[in-house]
Amino acid sequence: MQSKSLGKRGYCLDTHSLVWYFTGSKTLSARALAILEEVFLRKAIGVIPSIVLLEALHVSYKHKGFVFPKFLDSLRLPNILIYPLDKEVLSEGFTLPEVLDIHDRVVVATTLVSDTKLVTKDEIITGSGVVDTVW
Amino acid sequence: MKTAVINIKTDSKLKLEAQKTASEMGLTLTVVINRYLKNFVESKTISFGTSSENEKSPYGIFSGVEISEREINAVKKSWQKGLLS
Numbered sequence: 001m002q003s004k005s006l007g008k009r010g011y012c013l014d015t016h017s018l019v020w021y022f023t024g025s026k027t028l029s030a031r032a033l034a035i036l037e038e039v040f041l042r043k044a045i046g047v048i049p050s051i052v053l054l055e056a057l058h059v060s061y062k063h064k065g066f067v068f069p070k071f072l073d074s075l076r077l078p079n080i081l082i083y084p085l086d087k088e089v090l091s092e093g094f095t096l097p098e099v100l101d102i103h104d105r106v107v108v109a110t111t112l113v114s115d116t117k118l119v120t121k122d123e124i125i126t127g128s129g130v131v132d133t134v135w
Numbered sequence: 136m137k138t139a140v141i142n143i144k145t146d147s148k149l150k151l152e153a154q155k156t157a158s159e160m161g162l163t164l165t166v167v168i169n170r171y172l173k174n175f176v177e178s179k180t181i182s183f184g185t186s187s188e189n190e191k192s193p194y195g196i197f198s199g200v201e202i203s204e205r206e207i208n209a210v211k212k213s214w215q216k217g218l219l220s
Binding site: 015016019020021022023024025027033036037040041042045055058059062063065066067070071074076078079101102103104121 | 194
């Protein structure tokens with residue numbers, strides 16, 4: 001059975017980094033863009049917390065140009081893992097600082113359990129110092 | 136999930152190369168083969184395209200759609216409002 005730990009060789013992707021990558025937004029930092037290109041060109045492992053997919057779905061309700069099925073289809077790569085909100089993630093989530101909201105808690109817990117770096121701009125997450133972040 | 140075993144014959148060198156490549160990506164050969172099988176069932180196609188065809192980046196495929204950080208945060212807030220109220 002494969003270990004869930006990716007030994008910090010992979011990247012956990014937060015909602016805004018993925019959304020801005022797909023929309024080609026200039027708000028995405030050069031470093032985040034380079035990492036996402038690595039992931040989508042199959043040169044690095046990408047981990048996507050399940051809640052990120054749900055957030056992207058809700059974003060797509062408001063922006064019809066963000067076509068959710070097409071987005072999902074683009075994630076069907078062997079190096080991209082959709083990480084479930086399983087017992088391990090939940091347990092990790094229970095130990096995190098109160099400052100993190102429910103969504104951030106799932107994202108941070110997933111990053112910790114998968115032992116990856118989190119691609120995020122979120123200042124609360126970055127400021128919490130709980131996970132390695134890149135932007 | 137009920138599992139089944141598939142025995143296939145392949146070139147031993149190819150098997151080793153595939154295992155090495157999968158390992159470098161942090162994956163097992165089983166994960167890779169299962170992903171290919173799922174893709175085959177879902178798409179009903181077999182892709183033998185060149186790597187450049189297969190590795191096309193989806194960067195900017197929804198270009199023209201402007202989604203602000205505030206809007207993304209609003210999604211979180213609307214959910215939490217529902218969860219906590």
